Amino acid sequence: MDLPAHMAECDANYLRLSKLFPRLKEFDSASMGVDGNGTRLEVRLDVLDRSPYTTLVKLSQRPEVPWNHKASMTIRLYHDARSAEVVEYQGRRHFLRAVYDYPNADMRHPDEKAQINRFLGEYLSLCLTHGVAAGVPVLAN
Numbered sequence: 001m002d003l004p005a006h007m008a009e010c011d012a013n014y015l016r017l018s019k020l021f022p023r024l025k026e027f028d029s030a031s032m033g034v035d036g037n038g039t040r041l042e043v044r045l046d047v048l049d050r051s052p053y054t055t056l057v058k059l060s061q062r063p064e065v066p067w068n069h070k071a072s073m074t075i076r077l078y079h080d081a082r083s084a085e086v087v088e089y090q091g092r093r094h095f096l097r098a099v100y101d102y103p104n105a106d107m108r109h110p111d112e113k114a115q116i117n118r119f120l121g122e123y124l125s126l127c128l129t130h131g132v133a134a135g136v137p138v139l140a141n
Contacts, residue, residue, distance in 0.1 A: 002114075007083065009117050014077060014084040016124035017057075020131065021045050024055065024077075033132045043127055053080045056087075059120075073120060086116045 021030040024045065031044040042062045049056040054076055061071035074088035 006114055006117065009114075009121055010083040010085050011081075013075075013117065013121050013124060014082050016121065016128060017045075017075070017077065017084055020124060020127055024057070032127065034127055034130050035132060043131070048074065054078055059123075073116075075120065084120075086113075086120050089116050089119075 017024070020032065024030060024047070028047045029045065031042055034041045034043055044060050044062070046058045046060070047055060048058055057075050057077065059073045059075060072090060073086050075084050076087050077084045
């Protein structure tokens with residue numbers, strides 16, 4: 001695994017999340033709409049757990065779309081390191097290894113951890129580009 005590239009992706013994801021949901025430390029949930037091809041999706045972020053240095057959030061999307069039926073990710077934000085990492089994707093959790101042997105019992109791709117964090121980055125970038133406020137607008141700092 002290219003550790004510097006992986007850490008850069010996780011750090012960028014923290015910044016993207018901070019821009020999309022600037023008041024995450026104050027509220028237990030936030031949502032926004034994403035417009036695309038005549039369809040509006042709702043992207044929701046719910047806080048599952050808070051501690052002084054980390055926050056565990058679940059990102060989900062409604063309605064489901066053909067290319068991603070259960071769009072949900074659980075993300076751990078490390079506030080001291082300003083980094084965010086996917087810890088669960090569509091019910092599959094514990095991406096502990098940087099590289100998996102292939103084949104393996106869980107049939108994970110050799111670079112699955114990096115792929116999932118890159119996907120989060122692409123998803124958040126899409127939200128930043130095409131997102132619209134849902135509810136009361138909040139100015140980002």
